[in-house]
Each structure stands twice: as structure tokens, then as C-alpha cells.
Amino acid sequence: MGAGVTVAKVRRGAEAEADEPTLLGCDFSSRPRREKTIVIALGRRSGAAVVLLKLEHLTSLDAFGAWLHRPGPWVGAFDFPFGLPRELVAWLGWPTEWGACIEQYALLTREQIRERFVAFCAARPAGKKFAHRRTDGPAGSSPSMKWVNPPVALMLHAGVPRLRDAGVHLPGLQDGNPARVALEGYPGLLAREILGRRSYKSDSAARQTADRLLARRTLIDALESGRTRLGLRLELDAAQRNALIEDARGDRLDAVLCLLQAGWAQLRHAQGAPLYGLPLDVDPLEGWIVTA
Numbered sequence: 001m002g003a004g005v006t007v008a009k010v011r012r013g014a015e016a017e018a019d020e021p022t023l024l025g026c027d028f029s030s031r032p033r034r035e036k037t038i039v040i041a042l043g044r045r046s047g048a049a050v051v052l053l054k055l056e057h058l059t060s061l062d063a064f065g066a067w068l069h070r071p072g073p074w075v076g077a078f079d080f081p082f083g084l085p086r087e088l089v090a091w092l093g094w095p096t097e098w099g100a101c102i103e104q105y106a107l108l109t110r111e112q113i114r115e116r117f118v119a120f121c122a123a124r125p126a127g128k129k130f131a132h133r134r135t136d137g138p139a140g141s142s143p144s145m146k147w148v149n150p151p152v153a154l155m156l157h158a159g160v161p162r163l164r165d166a167g168v169h170l171p172g173l174q175d176g177n178p179a180r181v182a183l184e185g186y187p188g189l190l191a192r193e194i195l196g197r198r199s200y201k202s203d204s205a206a207r208q209t210a211d212r213l214l215a216r217r218t219l220i221d222a223l224e225s226g227r228t229r230l231g232l233r234l235e236l237d238a239a240q241r242n243a244l245i246e247d248a249r250g251d252r253l254d255a256v257l258c259l260l261q262a263g264w265a266q267l268r269h270a271q272g273a274p275l276y277g278l279p280l281d282v283d284p285l286e287g288w289i290v291t292a
Contacts, residue, residue: 021073025258041255068166077185080155081144083287085131139292187257201250208248
């Protein structure tokens with residue numbers, strides 16, 4: 001049986017499993033626009049397979065906020081940090097309760113964020129400028145207070161208040177609508193498991209090389225074969241596979257990597273794991289990256 005027929009069969013099976021929640025993976029931008037959209041990969045789990053159903057592109061933060069109000073059931077992994085480092089919050093004198101802290105953070109402008117975080121870093125020794133969350137070590141992620149390269153602090157500022165306002169359930173952080181579950185994802189965690197430090201994407205046209213194209217092919221091959229510790233394989237049709245390969249910026253592929261992380265979390269929940277597989281001692285201020 002050909003690969004296309006196999007995917008179609010699994011796709012029909014996944015769509016028929018109405019009791020399974022929709023899965024989503026979100027590649028986020030704090031300044032979405034037509035040239036740099038927020039990408040949402042929608043899928044469904046069918047046994048050990050996560051079937052990619054479609055990709056959606058959002059061009060504004062208002063559209064993202066509206067999307068979060070869609071009725072469930074859905075489980076999503078979002079590529080931006082959900083919390084700030086506890087050490088930074090204490091230095092700022094902000095509330096150490098997550099909701100109150102996010103409210104305080106949301107009141108700042110982006111320039112005020114930069115000013116406060118620059119002041120924090122200036123008072124610290126070289127090599128230890130940034131504060132880190134507990135999850136950063138196991139995930140290999142950038143500190144959530146970074147405002148450039150990548151500007152994850154600004155992504156947190158743009159994304160998390162909208163999650164909170166939408167009343168979604170954030171395991172370990174906020175009790176919300178259990179039919180709409182949001183987890184912090186990080187595509188680099190899963191990509192590095194396959195590629196190591198080999199790069200597969202770039203926003204710069206000059207760096208969108210044949211080596212990065214080959215890396216995307218290698219990454220997708222491994223995901224389709226299920227060669228990761230998540231125990232899940234990705235199901236694509238030919239057009240979807242080509243769309244992921246041809247996206248040199250990697251936004252679509254990052255959304256799909258988050259989709260698989262959401263699939264792992266939903267499977268762990270179905271198996272009875274609390275907090276969708278997050279550690280039981282997750283810091284209720286900092287949060288945790290799913291699968292880390």
C-alpha cells in the first residue's frame with residue numbers, strides 16, 4: 001500500500017475519533033503580519049500517530065486572541081514562554097502569584113520591559129546576566145526574559161495575557177476551561193533530539209541554504225518514522241510534506257513540532273498522568289516546557 005493511501009486511511013480514522021480533542025501547535029510572533037504570520041498546525045491523534053489536518057495563518061494578535069476562544073475540546077502547545085524567572089520577579093518586587101504577575105507585566109510597554117530587564121542585567125556579573133527558569137536547563141531554552149535574539153520576553157508579553165483572558169486551562173498555572181488546554185511548547189527541544197545543533201531554518205534569505213533544506217528533510221523523515229522519545233509519529237500527505245520542506249523560515253515546521261508535543265501531552269493525560277505530563281513540582285510562577 002502506498003504512503004499516500006496509508007496517510008489518507010489514518011486521516012479518515014483520526015477525523016472519525018470525535019472523542020479525541022483537536023491538537024494544535026502554534027508558532028508565535030509578537031508582531032504578526034502578512035509576511036510573518038502566527039502559524040497554527042491543527043491535527044488529531046490516532047493511536048501512536050499525530051495526523052496533520054491543516055495549517056492556519058493569523059496576521060494579527062487580535063486574530064490570535066479570537067482564535068483562543070474557539071470552543072474545544074482542544075489541547076495546544078504554544079511556542080512562547082508562559083512565565084518569568086522567579087529570581088527576576090523577586091528583584092522587580094512584583095507579585096509572585098502567576099496571575100497577578102502577568103497582570104503587572106501586561107501593563108508595561110515594550111520599551112519599559114527592555115529598560116527594566118537591562119537594569120537587572122547591568123547589576124549582574126558577566127556570564128550571569130540573565131535569570132533563568134528551572135525548565136530552561138532541561139529544555140535548552142533561552143531565558144524567558146530575553147528581549148532580543150530571540151525576543152521571547154516580548155512574545156510572552158503578547159501571548160500570555162491573551163491566553164489568560166481567554167480563560168483557557170494552563171496546567172500548573174491557571175485553572176480554566178478544561179476543554180481548552182494550553183501548554184508551553186518549544187520546537188527546538190524536539191528538533192535538537194534529531195539534528196543536534198544543526199540548523200534547519202533562517203529568517204534571512206542569504207542563510208536559507210541547501211544544508212538547511214536537507215536538515216528539514218532529515219527532520220521530517222525522522223518525525224514521520226517516529227524516531228523520537230515522544231513515541232509518536234507524524235502523518236502527512238505529500239502536499240503538506242512539501243509545504244514544510246519549502247518553508248525556509250521554518251515557521252510551519254515549528255508549528256508541527258509543537259503539534260507533536262501537544263500530542264504527547266494529550267496522550268499522557270489520557271493515560272492518567274496529572275498536569276498533562278508536566279512535573280508534579282512545576283513552579284507555579286515560572287511554568288514548564290512540555291516534554292522537557
